Amino acid sequence: MNAESGIRLAPVNGISALSHLFPAQKEQHINCYSLNLLLFSVCGVHFGVDAGQVSEIAVYAGEQAEDLFWFHEELEYGAAAAAVTYLSPTVVTIRTGRVQSYRVVIDSMEDIADFSQNDICLFPALLEPFTLQNGLWGILPRDGRMVLLVDFKRLLMHRHPELR
Amino acid sequence: MIYMRDQEVIVKVSLRKKVMGLMFICVFSTAMVFSLISIMNMRSRGEERIVEFHDWIISSGVHVDDIDAVVLKERATIGRQVSNSIIQYIVITMTFLIVLMILAYFLVNRFIARPIEAITGALKNFNNDLTITVPVTTADEVGELARWFNEHIGRLHQIIGKVSGITDEIHAHAGAIASTMDQQSGFSTQLSSSVVEISATMEEFSSTASQIAQHSQGVVERADKTLDDTKIGAAEVENLNFKINDISDNIQANLGEIVELGRKSKEINKVMEIINNIANQTKLIAFNAALEAASAGEAGKRFGVVAVEIRRLADSVVESTSEIEGKITEILDSVNRLVMSSEKSFQLIQEGQEYASHTVSMLIESVDGVDETASAARQISLSTQQQQIASSQVVLALKDIEQGVRFATDSIHQTNSATDELLGLSEQLRGLVITFKIGTEGDGGDGAVSGENR
Numbered sequence: 001m002n003a004e005s006g007i008r009l010a011p012v013n014g015i016s017a018l019s020h021l022f023p024a025q026k027e028q029h030i031n032c033y034s035l036n037l038l039l040f041s042v043c044g045v046h047f048g049v050d051a052g053q054v055s056e057i058a059v060y061a062g063e064q065a066e067d068l069f070w071f072h073e074e075l076e077y078g079a080a081a082a083a084v085t086y087l088s089p090t091v092v093t094i095r096t097g098r099v100q101s102y103r104v105v106i107d108s109m110e111d112i113a114d115f116s117q118n119d120i121c122l123f124p125a126l127l128e129p130f131t132l133q134n135g136l137w138g139i140l141p142r143d144g145r146m147v148l149l150v151d152f153k154r155l156l157m158h159r160h161p162e163l164r
Numbered sequence: 165m166i167y168m169r170d171q172e173v174i175v176k177v178s179l180r181k182k183v184m185g186l187m188f189i190c191v192f193s194t195a196m197v198f199s200l201i202s203i204m205n206m207r208s209r210g211e212e213r214i215v216e217f218h219d220w221i222i223s224s225g226v227h228v229d230d231i232d233a234v235v236l237k238e239r240a241t242i243g244r245q246v247s248n249s250i251i252q253y254i255v256i257t258m259t260f261l262i263v264l265m266i267l268a269y270f271l272v273n274r275f276i277a278r279p280i281e282a283i284t285g286a287l288k289n290f291n292n293d294l295t296i297t298v299p300v301t302t303a304d305e306v307g308e309l310a311r312w313f314n315e316h317i318g319r320l321h322q323i324i325g326k327v328s329g330i331t332d333e334i335h336a337h338a339g340a341i342a343s344t345m346d347q348q349s350g351f352s353t354q355l356s357s358s359v360v361e362i363s364a365t366m367e368e369f370s371s372t373a374s375q376i377a378q379h380s381q382g383v384v385e386r387a388d389k390t391l392d393d394t395k396i397g398a399a400e401v402e403n404l405n406f407k408i409n410d411i412s413d414n415i416q417a418n419l420g421e422i423v424e425l426g427r428k429s430k431e432i433n434k435v436m437e438i439i440n441n442i443a444n445q446t447k448l449i450a451f452n453a454a455l456e457a458a459s460a461g462e463a464g465k466r467f468g469v470v471a472v473e474i475r476r477l478a479d480s481v482v483e484s485t486s487e488i489e490g491k492i493t494e495i496l497d498s499v500n501r502l503v504m505s506s507e508k509s510f511q512l513i514q515e516g517q518e519y520a521s522h523t524v525s526m527l528i529e530s531v532d533g534v535d536e537t538a539s540a541a542r543q544i545s546l547s548t549q550q551q552q553i554a555s556s557q558v559v560l561a562l563k564d565i566e567q568g569v570r571f572a573t574d575s576i577h578q579t580n581s582a583t584d585e586l587l588g589l590s591e592q593l594r595g596l597v598i599t600f601k602i603g604t605e606g607d608g609g610d611g612a613v614s615g616e617n618r
Contacts, residue, residue: 017177
């Protein structure tokens with residue numbers, strides 16, 4: 001998505017006015033382009049994923065399959081995993097570029113919108129090794145909340161190393 | 165002799181002197197009469213002389229002048245003669261009178277004065293001594309007087325003796341009567357005080373009975389009123405029971421309606437769930453459309469706008485359904501609360517109904533009990549009124565008794581007073597009798613009346 005195309009597909013807060021909260025991270029901004037993000041939350045934690053990684057969204061009907069995994073299991077919520085409940089579980093089909101598709105069950109889809117890359121902050125170098133291992137690559141401040149940007153592909157690499 | 169007796173001045177003149185004086189007067193009068201007669205006889209010599217014992221008259225006639233002169237002369241002569249005669253007669257009369265007086269004095273003194281003096285001396289020294297006697301020295305009137313005096317003294321002696329005995333008996337009986345009257349007076353006083361106490365107690369009893377009668381009457385009225393109120397209460401409670409039943413039925417019906425409302429709300433909820441599902445699916449479709457629009461790039465921008473609008477619409481539908489669900493949930497909660505409240509109310513009404521039924525039955529029982537109580541109170545009131553009337557009659561009777569006892573006590577006191585007076589009089593009588601000396605046995609030696617009494 002190009003923020004300069006003029007049509008804003010995302011809410012105004014996609015171009016965050018909170019960028020002043022993270023002034024030290026301005027130097028880490030990649031560029032001024034916008035990024036179409038799919039926002040959701042699991043167990044009260046807000047996440048965002050590049051909409052390009054999602055090919056389909058469907059309602060979770062309770063099925064179980066090898067290509068279907070729960071987001072919180074993959075993200076290793078740890079001791080809090082037992083207490084995770086999904087209010088409106090939704091199956092997101094991940095576009096991997098392969099024939100085999102993988103699906104992730106997420107919860108509480110909030111929005112699909114364009115966000116300026118200036119609003120996205122990367123993790124500090126000190127934390128990058130730890131976050132990238134779990135597929136988290138950045139933070140998007142939005143409405144006073146932290147949206148953790150996740151890469152589903154990286155996330156699936158733990159289970160499916162063939163995706164490397 | 166002049167002396168006082170009973171504040172009267174009595175001039176005592178000796179009998180001798182009286183007799184002497186009387187005789188003197190008689191003789192003098194006789195002498196004077198004789199003299200006058202003589203004079204008259206002498207004066208009538210020239211005219212007529214009445215020759216006694218013959219009843220015929222001798223008379224002669226002369227000239228008046230001569231007669232006058234002769235008369236004058238004769239008168240002078242006669243006067244002289246008369247004077248002389250008078251003087252003679254007077255002298256003779258006086259002499260005779262003196263002799264007679266002396267003789268009379270002697271006779272009176274001997275035969276009248278002395279016996280009378282003896283009698284007088286006996287009387288003077290009487291000193292209430294009935295044993296004394298007057299000496300009878302003559303057989304004439306004085307002696308008879310003395311004899312009769314002795315006779316009467318003797319009778320008086322007997323009488324006084326009898327009187328003394330009777331006085332003693334009277335004194336004794338009066339003493340006995342006085343002591344008996346004292347006892348009777350004491351008993352009467354105690355009886356009077358006891359009757360007064362009983363009367364006072366009966367008056368209090370009567371007063372209390374009156375108060376009890378009044379109170380029992382009040383209790384009867386209260387019991388009757390309570391009975392009426394209880395009956396009314398029972399009827400009201402019964403009506404209340406019916407109303408409670410109606411309320412219960414109404415609540416049951418309302419409960420059914422509420423349950424139906426809840427059921428229908430749940431049905432609405434199901435519909436809302438369907439709508440929600442549709443909205444979610446629509447939202448997913450919109451998300452997918454947005455994804456496709458994003459992947460389509462510029463060509464998919466319009467589609468993306470549509471997708472966004474559809475997602476917004478879905479969001480608004482979801483939001484609305486959420487609100488509706490919230491409202492329905494609130495309605496369901498309210499319905500549940502209402503159902504619970506209604507069930508609780510129904511339960512309470514059931515309990516109230518039971519209590520009301522129980523109360524009705526108890527009231528019905530209490531009506532019977534109050535009826536019996538009212539009847540008993542009425543009986544008590546009647547009995548108390550009869551008791552009050554009886555006690556009033558007893559009080560009146562006691563008052564009469566009290567009055568009678570008071571009169572009896574007064575009579576006894578009067579009798580006691582009279583007895584005391586009688587005793588006093590008997591004492592006085594004894595005192596008077598004692599003063600007479602009758603010389604009975606057991607005397608004090610001086611012939612005084614015995615002082616024995618009660």
